[in-house]
Amino acid sequence: MAYVISDECISCGACASECPVDAISEGEGKFVIDGEKCIDCGACADACPVDAPAQA
Numbered sequence: 001m002a003y004v005i006s007d008e009c010i011s012c013g014a015c016a017s018e019c020p021v022d023a024i025s026e027g028e029g030k031f032v033i034d035g036e037k038c039i040d041c042g043a044c045a046d047a048c049p050v051d052a053p054a055q056a
Contacts, residue, residue, distance in 0.1 A: 001056050002038035003045065005031050009052040015044035 002023075005015070009030035016024040016031055023037035024044060033044070033053065044053040 001040060002035035003033050003040065003042070003053045004035075004056045005033055005044075005052045006054060007052075008050045010050055012049065014047045014049060015053055018043040018047040 005024075007030065011026065011030055013026070013031065016026070020041060020043060021037050021039055023034045023039075024031055025034070030052070035056070040055070045051070
């Protein structure tokens with residue numbers, strides 16, 4: 001199951017730089033995860049300072 005980023009996102013980009021499959025990009029007001037690319041590794045959640053990424 002792919003990760004999703006909640007509204008807690010502060011758009012710092014820490015998650016995007018840690019994603020091994022480049023599934024994270026800057027969206028409108030927060031970063032977003034492409035569910036088709038996400039491999040459910042959790043690297044984004046580990047990197048996030050506000051715990052915005054979570055399993056859907």
